[in-house]
Amino acid sequence: MASPRISKRFVRVWQRNLTVYQKMWKILFLPPLLEPLFYLLAFGVGLAVMVGGVYYRGSEVSYVSFIAPALIAINIMYNAFFENTYASFVRMYFQKTFDAMMATPLSLEEIITGEIMWGATKSVIATAIMLAVVSLFGLVKYPEGLLIIPLAFLGGVAFGAIGMFFTSIVKTIEMFNLPIFLFVTPMFLFSGTFFPLENLPLWAQKLALAFPLTHLVKLTRSFSLGLIDSALLWSCAYLLLFCLIWFPLAISGMRHRLIK
Amino acid sequence: MQYVLEVESLKKTFDGFVAVDGISFRVSHGECFGILGPNGAGKTSTIRMIYGFSPITSGNIKVFGLSISQGWRTIKSRIGVCQQDNNLDPDLTVLQNLEIFARYFDMPKDQALHRADQLLKFIALDNRKNSTVTDLSGGMMRRLVLARALINNPDLLILDEPTTGLDPQSRHQVWNKLEDLRAKGLSVLLTTHYMEEASRLCDRLVIMDRGRILVEGKPMDLIKEHVGQDVIEVAEPGDELQKYIRSGSMVYEDLGHRLIIYGHEGEKLFRTISDEYCKEGCILRMATLEDVFLKLTGRELRE
Structure with a gap:
């Protein structure tokens, strides 16, 4: 009987990336530490004066506690998406790391799974750091806020998988500008991140519901404000569905690209 | 088991282009077998099918008596592959390159370190353990690729143009190491377009061109017979x-x-x-x- 294409050996690929991360952690952990501080300073101090409070799910919340969880959601997206686009592309295309791995007992499926799991892990690491930072300002309600950690993994897999799919189709590294310009940036702005979705015209609100970030923001915000209800399951289900679609597409795209 | 590798009517086509056109050969245990041919002869395509990197269009490959489609993981855990590119991991040090490669084979850490130590001595890089691989010379990188291919103590070593692009000194050093391995009874499959390399290392070889095998035999016999x-x-x-x-x-x-x-x-x-x-x-x-x-x-x- 043939060996299965995916086994727990994918952890070996994940471990490789962790080893590299450990060598550079002092540099790598700075962005998630400093970025929320910059944002909170700019938006919390600078913009909040003009905005005041925001009406969210029936109650008024301060603008800072409105955007803090959105910043975490954006970071979940960025960490996994950039890891599985630029960083994975460098490993695949320039460093030929995947080629070397494929001459070992690892399968292509395991390599790609390990990469996506690593991207999601980076999301979790960044989320943990950011969560700690914003908690210092009393912007997160506990224990509900802790749910953001496992959520970071789910969101990381979703964005990592679609990132990996783009990696399987771009010809050059510059071409990542396209998905960033057409996919990531619109989400960054229009997923209920910096203003409530309800401020958009109805058609745009409906469109925004297709964005995975919309659901991720909704979840991080509800968790950090402590507003848990069963409707949130729909958002979780959407993210899960997004993973279930893009993960296999990423693997088959990579198979198409690398196996000749 | 008599043969470490059996290739039968092997064929590979890429979008209608025939890269390997029905070749057959066998490599015995402890033998060093060479595949020679000009660029585009189909050497690398053949080798890639043997180590399970690319799927076979038609024909059969058996390594250690196992078919590649069924026993790919067992086969891949028992072979060592030196690919044409120096695809060492530039994010890692010399020692880490071996250590982390050993992990891909599920080798326990202390065993991996021990083996890496041995191999670094073997390729005379034990004083460069903590160097970044990008600081190494071309010859050193090649030796490290060879050491990496040996990390799992393979029963068959596959080398795809092991000395291409090296200066004469480095090339001779690599040959020396390969001769050591051969003397220890390791089975080797090698592609090259350096004839000196093939005459020096191979017990038997085939010359390929345009996807087909033109001749097969011992280097000296082929010379006598054809020129x-x-x-x-x-x-x-x-x-x-x-x-x-x-x-x-x-x-x-x-x-x-x-x-x-x-x-x-x-x-x-x-x-x-x-x-x-x-x-x-x-x-x-x-x-x-x-x-x-x-x-x-x-x-x-x-x-």
């Missing part, structure tokens, strides 16, 4: 000589500015030629594998 013992080379041959050569039943190649005559009794013929037709620019040498190779695959460029 004889001696070769006479004449630079800028005169008309008289041309006429003389054509009148006999000699096997020769006319390259315009150079005439190459193959034969078994070269010495006698060489005396005649050098005495009567040319005083200089005429040499007698032993036939080499390169003569066989060029005779069989032709002299036109392959790009």
Whole structure:
């Protein structure tokens, strides 16, 4: 009987990336530490004066506690998406790391799974750091806020998988500008991140519901404000569905690209 | 088990282009087997199918008696592969390159460290353990790729052009190491387009061109059979000589500015030629594998 294409050996690929991360952690952990501080300073101090409070799910919340969880959601997206686009592309295309791995007992499926799991892990690491930072300002309600950690993994897999799919189709590294310009940036702005979705015209609100970030923001915000209800399951289900679609597409795209 | 590798009617096509066109060969235990051929002959395609990197279009490959489609993971855990590119991990140090590669084989950490230590001594890089791989010279990188391919103590070592792009010193050093391994009884499959490498290392070899095997045999036998013992080379041959050569039943190649005559009794013929037709620019040498190779695959460029 043939060996299965995916086994727990994918952890070996994940471990490789962790080893590299450990060598550079002092540099790598700075962005998630400093970025929320910059944002909170700019938006919390600078913009909040003009905005005041925001009406969210029936109650008024301060603008800072409105955007803090959105910043975490954006970071979940960025960490996994950039890891599985630029960083994975460098490993695949320039460093030929995947080629070397494929001459070992690892399968292509395991390599790609390990990469996506690593991207999601980076999301979790960044989320943990950011969560700690914003908690210092009393912007997160506990224990509900802790749910953001496992959520970071789910969101990381979703964005990592679609990132990996783009990696399987771009010809050059510059071409990542396209998905960033057409996919990531619109989400960054229009997923209920910096203003409530309800401020958009109805058609745009409906469109925004297709964005995975919309659901991720909704979840991080509800968790950090402590507003848990069963409707949130729909958002979780959407993210899960997004993973279930893009993960296999990423693997088959990579198979198409690398196996000749 | 008698054969470490059995290849049967192996075929590979890429979008209609036939890269490997029904080749068959077998490699015995402890043998060093070479695949020679010009660029684009199908060497790398063949090797990639053997180590399970690319799927087979048709035919059969058995490694250690297992078919590659069924036993790919077992096979891949028992072979060592030196790919053509230096795909060392630039994010890691010399030692980490070996350590982390060992992890891909599920090797326990202390065993991996022990093995890495041995191998770094073997390739004389034990003093560079903590260097970044990008700081290494081309020859050092190549040796490290070789060490990495040996990390799992493989039963079959597959080398795809192991010395391409190396300076003569580094090349000889790699050959030395490969000879050590061969002496220890490791089975080796090697592709190359350096004839000296093939003659020196291979017990048996095939010459491939355009996806097919042209000849198979021991290097010395192939030389004797296809070009004889001696070769006479004449630079800028005169008309008289041309006429003389054509009148006999000699096997020769006319390259315009150079005439190459193959034969078994070269010495006698060489005396005649050098005495009567040319005083200089005429040499007698032993036939080499390169003569066989060029005779069989032709002299036109392959790009």
